[in-house]
Amino acid sequence: MTEITLRPAVEADAESIRLCIDAAYAVARQTISDLPDVSGGVEDDIRDSHVVVAESSTRLLGVLVYGFEREVAMIFNLAVSPDAQGRGIARRLLDFAETEARRRQIRVLRLTTHRLMAGTRAMYRHLGWREVAKSGNRVFLEKSV
DSSP, rough: OOOOEEEEEEGGGGHHHHHHHHHHTTHHHHHHHOOOOSSHHHHHHHHHEEEEEEOOOEEEEEEEEEEEETEEEEEEEEEEGGGGGSHHHHHHHHHHHHHHHHHTTOOOOEEEETHHHHHHHHHHHTTOOOOEEEETTTTEEEEEE
């Protein structure tokens, strides 16, 4: 198995990140008509948020966009390339965000996903997240760290 490393994203990663996100959401895009744009603004995210990529020696496999709002760590986007799913990459990226939150003495992580993304919701629940609210098609999840 190829070693997977995590590192902060740089501007030169923007296109690879966009391709990863688009691939990760491709199936959802076919079935969820009101799914918001998930790959636009990558350059802004790299500049204005915290962006971490998971990569092998040959390519980018996953990306996490997160930030801090008051006393909460927000997960803005998590995407893993379809052919790399099931290898623990999402868990590693989220663990990274948890570590950063604890380092900043933040004890709560939050995110929002679409109610029709059943597989995504199940993955988050499996990783210890709980659904705390719903509004329209949005599901709000939270995890204490």
